[in-house]
Amino acid sequence: xxxxxxxxxxxxxxxxxxxxxxxxxxxxxxxxxxxxxxxxxxxxxxxxxxxxxxxxxxxxxxxxxxxxxxxxxxxxxxxxxxxxxxxxxxxxxxxxxxxxxxxxxxxxxxxxxxxxxxxxxxxxxxxxxxxxxxxxxxxxxxxxxxxxxxxxxxxxxxxxxxxxxxxxxxxxxxxxxxxxxxxxxxxxxxxxxxxxxxxxxxxxxxxxxxxxxxxxxxxxxxxxxxxxxxxxxxxxxxxxxxxxxxxxxxxxxxxxxxxxxxxxxxxxxxxxxxxxxxxxxxxxxxxxxxxxxxxxxxxxxxxxxxxxxxxxxxxxxxxxxxxxxxxxxxxxxxxxxxxxxxxxxxxxxxxxxxxxxxxxxxxxxxxxxxxxxxxxxxxxxxxxxxxxxxxxxxxxxxxxxxxxxxxxxxxxxxxxxxxxxxxxxxxxxxxxxxxxxxxxxxxxxxxxxxxxx
Amino acid sequence: xxxxxxxxxxxxxxxxxxxxxxxxxxxxxxxxxxxxxxxxxxxxxxxxxxxxxxxxxxxxxxxxxxxxxxxxxxxxxxxxxxxxxxxxxxxxxxxxxxxxxxxxxxxxxxxxxxxxxxxxxxxxxxxxxxxxxxxxxxxxxxxxxxxxxxxxxxxxxxxxxxxxxxxxxxxxxxxxxxxxxxxxxxxxxxxxxxxxxxxxxxxxxxxxxxxxxxxxxxxxxxxxxxxxxxxxxxxxxxxxxxxxxxxxxxxxxxxxxxxxxxxxxxxxxxxxxxxxxxxxxxxxxxxxxxxxxxxxxxxxxxxxxxxxxxxxxxxxxxxxxxxxxxxxxxxxxxxxxxxxxxxxxxxxxxxxxxxxxxxxxxxxxxxxxxxxxxxxxxxxxxxxxxxxxxxxxxxxxxxxxxxxxxxxxxxxxxxxxxxxxxxxxxxxxxxxxxxxxxxxxxxxxxxxxxxxx
Numbered sequence: 001x002x003x004x005x006x007x008x009x010x011x012x013x014x015x016x017x018x019x020x021x022x023x024x025x026x027x028x029x030x031x032x033x034x035x036x037x038x039x040x041x042x043x044x045x046x047x048x049x050x051x052x053x054x055x056x057x058x059x060x061x062x063x064x065x066x067x068x069x070x071x072x073x074x075x076x077x078x079x080x081x082x083x084x085x086x087x088x089x090x091x092x093x094x095x096x097x098x099x100x101x102x103x104x105x106x107x108x109x110x111x112x113x114x115x116x117x118x119x120x121x122x123x124x125x126x127x128x129x130x131x132x133x134x135x136x137x138x139x140x141x142x143x144x145x146x147x148x149x150x151x152x153x154x155x156x157x158x159x160x161x162x163x164x165x166x167x168x169x170x171x172x173x174x175x176x177x178x179x180x181x182x183x184x185x186x187x188x189x190x191x192x193x194x195x196x197x198x199x200x201x202x203x204x205x206x207x208x209x210x211x212x213x214x215x216x217x218x219x220x221x222x223x224x225x226x227x228x229x230x231x232x233x234x235x236x237x238x239x240x241x242x243x244x245x246x247x248x249x250x251x252x253x254x255x256x257x258x259x260x261x262x263x264x265x266x267x268x269x270x271x272x273x274x275x276x277x278x279x280x281x282x283x284x285x286x287x288x289x290x291x292x293x294x295x296x297x298x299x300x301x302x303x304x305x306x307x308x309x310x311x312x313x314x315x316x317x318x319x320x321x322x323x324x325x326x327x328x329x330x331x332x333x334x335x336x337x338x339x340x341x342x343x344x345x346x347x348x349x350x351x352x353x354x355x356x357x358x359x360x361x362x363x364x365x366x367x368x369x370x371x372x373x374x375x376x377x378x379x380x381x382x383x384x385x386x387x388x389x390x391x392x393x394x395x396x397x398x399x400x401x402x403x404x405x406x407x408x409x410x411x412x413x414x415x416x417x418x419x420x421x422x423x424x425x426x427x428x429x430x431x432x433x434x435x436x437x438x439x440x441x442x443x444x445x446x447x448x449x450x451x452x453x
Numbered sequence: 454x455x456x457x458x459x460x461x462x463x464x465x466x467x468x469x470x471x472x473x474x475x476x477x478x479x480x481x482x483x484x485x486x487x488x489x490x491x492x493x494x495x496x497x498x499x500x501x502x503x504x505x506x507x508x509x510x511x512x513x514x515x516x517x518x519x520x521x522x523x524x525x526x527x528x529x530x531x532x533x534x535x536x537x538x539x540x541x542x543x544x545x546x547x548x549x550x551x552x553x554x555x556x557x558x559x560x561x562x563x564x565x566x567x568x569x570x571x572x573x574x575x576x577x578x579x580x581x582x583x584x585x586x587x588x589x590x591x592x593x594x595x596x597x598x599x600x601x602x603x604x605x606x607x608x609x610x611x612x613x614x615x616x617x618x619x620x621x622x623x624x625x626x627x628x629x630x631x632x633x634x635x636x637x638x639x640x641x642x643x644x645x646x647x648x649x650x651x652x653x654x655x656x657x658x659x660x661x662x663x664x665x666x667x668x669x670x671x672x673x674x675x676x677x678x679x680x681x682x683x684x685x686x687x688x689x690x691x692x693x694x695x696x697x698x699x700x701x702x703x704x705x706x707x708x709x710x711x712x713x714x715x716x717x718x719x720x721x722x723x724x725x726x727x728x729x730x731x732x733x734x735x736x737x738x739x740x741x742x743x744x745x746x747x748x749x750x751x752x753x754x755x756x757x758x759x760x761x762x763x764x765x766x767x768x769x770x771x772x773x774x775x776x777x778x779x780x781x782x783x784x785x786x787x788x789x790x791x792x793x794x795x796x797x798x799x800x801x802x803x804x805x806x807x808x809x810x811x812x813x814x815x816x817x818x819x820x821x822x823x824x825x826x827x828x829x830x831x832x833x834x835x836x837x838x839x840x841x842x843x844x845x846x847x848x849x850x851x852x853x854x855x856x857x858x859x860x861x862x863x864x865x866x867x868x869x870x871x872x873x874x875x876x877x878x879x880x881x882x883x884x885x886x887x888x889x890x891x892x893x894x895x896x897x898x899x900x901x902x903x904x905x906x
Binding site for chain 1: 640641643644652716718720721722723725726729749750751753755757760761762763765769772773774775776783784785786787788790792793795797798799806807808879880881882883
């Protein structure tokens with residue numbers, strides 16, 4: 001039920017699937033209640049952007065009117081997806097790095113999916129919102145703290161929404177656990193854990209030809225993510241990628257909607273994994289063996305919340321290890337851990353203080369989204385999560401509603417990254433987390449995944 | 454292989470065993486090289502003290518010359534253990550709370566095992582050391598920070614040793630993992646996790662007649678540990694019990710012997726579990742339902758070490774949950790987790806980034822102590838750990854050597870408790886951890902569990 005698919009494996013399979021049009025996801029009949037068209041544009045049609053583009057094919061109300069990328073090969077591959085699905089090719093932008101500013105001004109456009117290097121996320125989202133369109137922003141939304149404020153301020157000024165496309169909020173087990181929390185199975189929640197524990201060494205380095213591994217290049221000599229993502233491990237020591245873990249647990253305790261992050265403290269272990277990888281694979285004389293990677297191998301962040309809960313986030317991407325988002329959800333009556341798929345609930349579990357498998361619970365608390373759209377989701381990426389996150393973005397546009405993961409979530413969840421850097425730089429001191437809602441969290445009501453159709 | 458025995462179950466079984474003299478552990482022939490007598494005294498012969506007393510029966514060189522307790526029933530039960538084993542009854546002290554000061558001055562005494570309420574540990578250890586005897590101190594050694602300095606200063610003044618009786622350092626899987634670390638299986642260590650995750654609600658409350666559960670009394674109206682231990686949950690918010698987790702991982706990265714704790718930061722969730730327990734079991738009108746328990750339900754502490762490692766400690770004793778010390782030992786080549794008994798080592802494990810069972814590794818790296826003394830250890834407490842910790846204390850006395858877990862370890866490991874309180878009280882700010890060795894850690898060499906006989 002859970003997605004532990006290696007992204008590399010997934011993307012390879014997905015590319016094949018797209019090429020052969022084998023796995024086109026289908027939209028459930030009852031999914032959409034009105035017939036309004038949703039006209040989407042894409043900024044960034046690299047591997048991730050094309051994954052989203054492919055998933056739009058499941059939604060008949062969607063028309064992809066325009067795409068933007070400075071890489072002509074990416075544009076070609078994207079048009080091929082549309083063409084092979086019998087769709088009209090999209091208008092193309094990409095004559096320079098700022099051509100997206102022209103694209104977002106088009107009239108035949110309701111929303112824009114942004115899947116670009118992290119440092120471009122906010123400028124592109126701001127341009128989209130200023131043009132009055134819905135922005136669908138890949139994770140993490142921001143790199144710098146000010147960018148979170150920029151997102152919020154621009155939304156409040158323009159009224160145009162920004163949805164963070166945090167797919168893990170829609171992971172099947174995570175949604176079932178959200179149901180468990182909402183059903184009070186664990187009692188009052190006290191503590192949560194999550195993280196991003198993923199051996200990314202083969203993502204951070206490649207040979208300039210293939211997206212993953214095969215060499216120890218990054219930056220200009222590399223291909224795909226290693227072109228830009230790895231530099232963050234050179235320049236920054238903090239949790240570089242908090243939202244896959246934090247988003248789901250934030251939904252469980254209603255952050256920004258009745259609850260709020262108050263402060264955090266972060267600590268980083270020494271960082272030896274990336275240097276070791278370069279030396280092991282490329283030799284001591286490779287130029288990248290001289291690079292000083294600032295990022296610690298394991299970075300942990302503790303967050304205190306207004307309603308008294310604590311959250312531990314672990315970022316662990318430089319070392320060999322099995323993939324795990326390390327979820328733990330704990331309350332006064334019991335707890336769930338995704339490592340081991342274990343659960344214990346007092347007076348419910350058969351044996352006193354003994355784990356049991358979470359399998360029966362996952363079935364019992366399976367979320368309505370998954371019950372209804374399991375088949376449709378199967379063709380999409382990351383075990384189906386990508387179907388649901390895109391669906392919610394499209395429905396928000398179609399219904400002209402606030403997206404379930406909104407600009408305040410994008411701002412607050414992503415801000416943990418620069419704030420963790422601050423804490424580490426100051427010797428793990430506590431750092432206040434801004435209230436991006438400016439007090440509105442006290443009256444805002446939860447909306448995520450409440451609909452049952 | 455691992456001890457997940459509930460302490461309550463263990464003690465009940467152990468009491469039966471002692472009564473019937475069924476499970477007397479035996480000393481291996483090759484264990485002791487010299488014939489010198491080791492004359493022990495006991496301060497505190499409650500349940501824990503009598504457990505140690507029973508374990509001395511495995512060591513023929515040990516003579517228990519004196520015991521001290523203010524509870525006459527505890528004295529009677531202790532004498533019974535000696536008598537039924539064919540030993541001479543011990544001289545008795547206990548006429549008031551300070552009678553231990555008279556006992557430690559006896560001439561027929563080489564070392565004293567101290568198993569009393571936490572707040573008495575240090576005064577009793579200091580008296581023992583000032584009398585020139587080895588102090589064997591139950592965990593945690595200290596409650597207040599100054600007490601760590603008192604232990605160190607008294608050792609440095611008197612030359613009398615203090616060993617922290619941290620039994621988990623001798624847990625079979627933990628010792629095997631220590632061997633793995635020393636064999637460089639995980640490569641350079643970057644991050645460790647540990648903790649004390651144990652539903653203690655039935656320990657913190659009882660009915661005044663039985664040691665565990667059956668009521669919601671603590672303090673004067675309660676029996677055994679609940680008489681004194683629970684008050685710490687009323688008065689203190691911090692990691693009350695760090696050494697079961699921290700001791701083992703500190704040995705793995707040579708804290709005080711080539712490495713040092715630098716600073717920590719702690720965070721506590723809200724504390725609702727103890728109040729809920731009182732109300733659920735005793736009703737809203739029970740006087741203890743008015744008590745404000747200061748201790749957070751989950752307290753986490755991050756420690757930064759001089760050699761760049763980070764340690765996460767979790768203290769989780771107020772909620773229903775399966776027992777786990779939550780170990781994780783991670784390096785540049787792989788990692789082990791005791792939750793799930795899982796291990797992954799790059800280029801050793803069969804599948805890329807996929808966990809495997811740690812079973813074969815535990816056999817391969819089984820520590821010499823366990824290979825040699827498995828049978829002897831089986832009769833002792835906590836899955837055999839108690840045999841080994843007592844053995845090391847006795848051998849240190851017999852050989853007039855520094856105990857493998859010495860006064861600096863007792864001081865540093867235990868100090869995490871008051872320092873975590875400080876951090877939480879100041880909003881999770883970072884707090885420096887004193888160097889109790891005053892620089893000697895730079896040249897001190899590891900000694901724990903290096904002997905092979």
